Amino acid sequence: MLLSYPQPIELAIAQIESVLVKEEEQAPLPDASLSLRSLALLLLQNDSALWQRLRLSDRASQFIRTIIEETAQQLGESPMAAITRARQQRASMLEQTVLSEPSVTRMTWAERLHQLTVHPLTGFPILLFILYFGIYQFVGQFGAGVLVDAIETTFETYISPVVNHAAAWLFPWKPLQDLVANEYGIITLGIRYAVAIVLPVVSTYFLMFSLLEDSGYLPRLSLMLDRLFKLIGLSGRAVIPMVLGLGCDTMATIVTRTLETKRERVIATFLLSLAIPCAAQWGVILGLLAQKPAALMIWAGFITTIFLVMGFLTAKLLPGHKADFFIEVPPLRLPRLQNILVKTYVRMKWYFWEIIPLFIWASVLIWVGRLTGLFDLIIQGLQPITLWLGLPPAAAPIFLYGFFRRDYGAAGLFDLQQTGALDGAQLLVAAVVLTLFLPCIAQLQVMLKERGFKTTLVMVSFIIPFAFVMGYVMNMFTQVLGVSF
Amino acid sequence: MDCHQCRSHCQTAQSPKSRWWHWRQKKTAPSLVLPDTLSKIALVGMPNVGKSALFNALTGRYVTVSNYPGTTVEVSRGQATIGDRPVLIVDTPGMYSLLPITEEERVARDMLLSTPVSLVIHVVDAKNLGRMLPLTFQLIEAGLPVLLVLNMMDEVRQLQIQIQIDHLQQELGIPVMATAAATHFGIRELKAKIATYVDAPVLSPAY
Numbered sequence: 170m171l172l173s174y175p176q177p178i179e180l181a182i183a184q185i186e187s188v189l190v191k192e193e194e195q196a197p198l199p200d201a202s203l204s205l206r207s208l209a210l211l212l213l214q215n216d217s218a219l220w221q222r223l224r225l226s227d228r229a230s231q232f233i234r235t236i237i238e239e240t241a242q243q244l245g246e247s248p249m250a251a252i253t254r255a256r257q258q259r260a261s262m263l264e265q266t267v268l269s270e271p272s273v274t275r276m277t278w279a280e281r282l283h284q285l286t287v288h289p290l291t292g293f294p295i296l297l298f299i300l301y302f303g304i305y306q307f308v309g310q311f312g313a314g315v316l317v318d319a320i321e322t323t324f325e326t327y328i329s330p331v332v333n334h335a336a337a338w339l340f341p342w343k344p345l346q347d348l349v350a351n352e353y354g355i356i357t358l359g360i361r362y363a364v365a366i367v368l369p370v371v372s373t374y375f376l377m378f379s380l381l382e383d384s385g386y387l388p389r390l391s392l393m394l395d396r397l398f399k400l401i402g403l404s405g406r407a408v409i410p411m412v413l414g415l416g417c418d419t420m421a422t423i424v425t426r427t428l429e430t431k432r433e434r435v436i437a438t439f440l441l442s443l444a445i446p447c448a449a450q451w452g453v454i455l456g457l458l459a460q461k462p463a464a465l466m467i468w469a470g471f472i473t474t475i476f477l478v479m480g481f482l483t484a485k486l487l488p489g490h491k492a493d494f495f496i497e498v499p500p501l502r503l504p505r506l507q508n509i510l511v512k513t514y515v516r517m518k519w520y521f522w523e524i525i526p527l528f529i530w531a532s533v534l535i536w537v538g539r540l541t542g543l544f545d546l547i548i549q550g551l552q553p554i555t556l557w558l559g560l561p562p563a564a565a566p567i568f569l570y571g572f573f574r575r576d577y578g579a580a581g582l583f584d585l586q587q588t589g590a591l592d593g594a595q596l597l598v599a600a601v602v603l604t605l606f607l608p609c610i611a612q613l614q615v616m617l618k619e620r621g622f623k624t625t626l627v628m629v630s631f632i633i634p635f636a637f638v639m640g641y642v643m644n645m646f647t648q649v650l651g652v653s654f
Numbered sequence: 655m656d657c658h659q660c661r662s663h664c665q666t667a668q669s670p671k672s673r674w675w676h677w678r679q680k681k682t683a684p685s686l687v688l689p690d691t692l693s694k695i696a697l698v699g700m701p702n703v704g705k706s707a708l709f710n711a712l713t714g715r716y717v718t719v720s721n722y723p724g725t726t727v728e729v730s731r732g733q734a735t736i737g738d739r740p741v742l743i744v745d746t747p748g749m750y751s752l753l754p755i756t757e758e759e760r761v762a763r764d765m766l767l768s769t770p771v772s773l774v775i776h777v778v779d780a781k782n783l784g785r786m787l788p789l790t791f792q793l794i795e796a797g798l799p800v801l802l803v804l805n806m807m808d809e810v811r812q813l814q815i816q817i818q819i820d821h822l823q824q825e826l827g828i829p830v831m832a833t834a835a836a837t838h839f840g841i842r843e844l845k846a847k848i849a850t851y852v853d854a855p856v857l858s859p860a861y
Contacts, residue, residue: 171827172791202767204797206753212848214753218760222767249753256788264784271814426757499702505836508719515716579773650676 177243178213181236185209188229198223213237214249279501286389286501289396295601296390296557303377305455307466312373313456317583321365332356348536360531362580363525370452371576372517378416378448381511383504387412392498401481407437418608421445422615436483438620439628442612443635444476446604449520453579454600457586461654464597471643472604523611526578531570531577544569554637558598561642563590567599571606579603593654594647601643605636662781692733692742693852694769698762698793699777699787701748707835708777709745712845719744728758728792729765735852737849741772752792765799773799773851790826798824799851800828803844808834 173179186205192198198208199222211219212233225233237248244251245478266636285291329350336350350353381387390546391408398408407428414421418441425434446454538544544566551565563585571578582599585591591599607613607629646652697705706719706726713732730745746762754760766774776793778786783804793800804810804817823830831847833840 171794181663202770202796202798203752204795207792207796210792210795211753216753218754218763219767253788256791259791260787261784263787263822263825267818267825268783269816426761429756508836511716512718515718 172256175244175251177240178248178251181213181240181248182206182209183210184236185233188232192223192225192229192587195226197507210252214252215612219380223275282501283389283498286386287392289393292393296393297329299381299386299589301339303361303381304374304451305459307377308370308373308452309455309459313370313442313452313459316369316373317366317456320369321361321587324361324365329357329361330579334562339392344540346537347539348533353532353535353539355529355536356534358535359528360525362577362584363521363528366456366578366583367442367449367453367524368517368521370456371520372513374448374452375416375516376509376513377519379509379516380504382416383502383509383512385499385501388498389501397477401477401484407433407440410437414441414495415451416445416448418442418445419611419615422612422619425619435620435624436480436487438616438624439483440476442616442628443605443632444472444477444608446472447608449576450579450604450608453576453583454604456583457596461593462591464600464654467652468597468600468604470563471601471639475605488516527610528577535566535569537558557644557646558602558637558640560595560599561590564595568602571603576609592642594652597647598644599653602636602640605632605639607632679718692740693772694742694744695734695773695775695848695851696744696746696765696769696771697775697777698746698749698766698789700750700779701788703748703779703786704835705745705748706778708775708803708805708833709743711833711835711838711841713743726758729761734845736845736852739852741848744769744771749789751789752796766796771798773801773848775801775803775848777803777805779806780810781806781813781815783817792826794826794828801847801851802826802828802830804830804832805835807832807839808837822838 174182186209189198189205189208203211208219208223212223213236215237220230240248286295313641332354333346333350336346336354340346347354350357352358391412394408394412407425409427410421410424413424422438425437428434428437454468455465458468535544538547547569548565551568552562555562555565555568566584567578567581567585570581582591582596582603585594613625613629616628620628687741697709704719706717707731709732710716710719713734717726717730717732720760722782726745726747728747732743732745733739733740734743744765747758749759749762751759752763752766754763765847774793776786776790776801778790790800790802802822804819810817817832829847831840831844833844835841
């Protein structure tokens with residue numbers, strides 16, 4: 170036999186197997202894909218999920234439990250530990266016979282770089298370097314600056330006038346013209362936001378994120394951030410979805426499945442939807458604040474503080490043990506250009522088709538709202554909030570857009586900022602609210618699916634008011650200190 | 655379809671319920687039912703060993719591949735042509751052992767428990783063979799038809815590691831193949847090997 174276990178375990182396997190055979194005579198076992206030996210080994214290791222699936226009779230369960238206890242007594246340790254050790258010993262023996270490494274292992278560039286990335290003294294400057302050049306310069310200045318300007322100008326000079334003219338010529342009725350063209354039209358507002366503002370920003374961010382993902386930097390970032398997480402009482406494992414959340418919070422919420430306890434999953438989901446900006450948010454916020462580095466720094470500091478404080482509080486509030494952290498740290502690799510391009514393309518396609526219908530619907534709803542006068546009513550209702558936040562009345566519609574999707578709202582802000590209607594302090598306040606607010610409807614759906622209705626309701630009814638209150642705090646902060654950018 | 659003893663997940667075609675719109679369903683029905691009758695081949699292994707990269711190489715479809723463990727959290731299926739017949743390739747989230755700890759490991763294990771497969775391809779990072787083999791043992795113990803794929807052979811070569819594949823094959827008693835999914839090395843040979851399983855009957859694992 171390939172692998173035999175210590176005597177007491179082999180004995181227990183034989184006994185459990187015979188119990189299972191008897192059970193099988195009465196009714197076939199539900200999961201017969203695995204051999205009896207394998208099922209016996211899993212039961213011996215207290216596999217609770219399997220235990221439930223098999224639905225053994227009480228007598229058989231009782232009998233197997235006694236076998237497990239006796240085996241543990243004979244071994245002087247849990248059967249699981251003994252089984253795992255036997256397998257590992259056999260594995261390393263086999264490895265030694267078939268695998269030979271070169272006797273002199275030289276330090277490769279990858280190993281050296283690895284040391285640099287995980288050591289806090291060098292790792293932190295490397296993180297800043299990546300944030301500055303990869304995110305700030307590439308996404309903020311190039312994507313949200315150069316690319317957006319170019320596409321936006323093209324759109325405004327070549328497409329919008331044509332659409333406006335065509336609409337005026339095709340439809341004799343003014344409201345119908347407004348549906349597709351003019352200030353709030355599907356093409357001139359919805360599509361323009363998607364193509365000219367969101368697309369260039371998000372694609373540069375996705376490209377950078379794919380590059381980081383494939384290089385193997387992200388697990389190292391997780392490893393480094395783990396220390397920070399432990400300080401505030403969070404398990405380091407939760408770092409994994411958090412880092413992924415910098416790409417897409419919705420995907421990251423699904424990835425919280427890799428966390429061991431329900432407590433960790435709840436905390437991670439909460440922090441993801443509150444304080445981790447996703448690609449779309451990063452992009453547009455960088456676009457808004459890139460020209461004002463001081464405001465960007467304050468935004469980053471403020472959001473980080475909220476993250477740490479809320480993380481600390483939730484960890485305190487939800488009692489439970491901290492799970493140990495372990496992450497596979499894959500080697501640093503030179504990313505393959507083809508994989509990065511394909512991945513960025515697939516993500517862009519997915520993202521684009523996800524937002525386009527929503528942007529179009531938003532335009533239609535706004536159109537209906539304006540036609541019926543409901544739009545003005547809501548904006549009037551929202552104006553106290555915008556004034557409270559120290560924002561001009563023109564910002565009110567943006568919060569309405571923001572309810573549909575945060576990136577739609579952010580794109581609106583972007584648009585407003587380019588006309589010079591907002592000063593630095595106001596942009597900062599708006600950026601804070603948009604970051605803390607729920608990212609999108611998809612995020613809400615995933616939260617409902619993964620965490621259930623009650624937990625989601627509690628989270629959302631905290632997050633939404635909290636976002637506005639923090640906006641207010643930021644407004645007070647800038648006014649009291651008289652900060653202007 | 656006769657699913658030997660399993661009580662769960664036996665989907666049948668939805669023909670009895672068809673109404674006036676059944677002319678539309680008939681068109682789509684074959685592609686919906688087809689996968690169940692195809693031989694299934696599962697890709698399993700620890701996180702970040704290249705299961706998804708291999709899945710892409712075999713099926714020509716695209717699922718996200720990263721250098722980051724935990725990229726795949728759900729089972730994805732895709733069709734591949736092996737020899738000249740279609741088979742269903744199933745990509746699973748990473749698992750360390752047949753005994754699941756986290757939810758996504760349970761997803762992979764439950765798939766193995768409830769679905770009869772023609773072949774389980776255990777994908778391993780060849781550089782860390784010793785750490786990966788315990789799962790191979792467990793799959794063999796379970797009586798599943800296992801094929802071991804030593805992936806990332808390009809990195810093995812770079813590190814000047816030598817692996818005696820024949821010897822490993824003898825010791826384990828299962829076939830062992832070498833690939834580098836990212837560069838498509840060894841994919842053709844792997845497909846040829848898989849072909850020998852697709853013809854074999856589904857329900858007689860050799861253990």
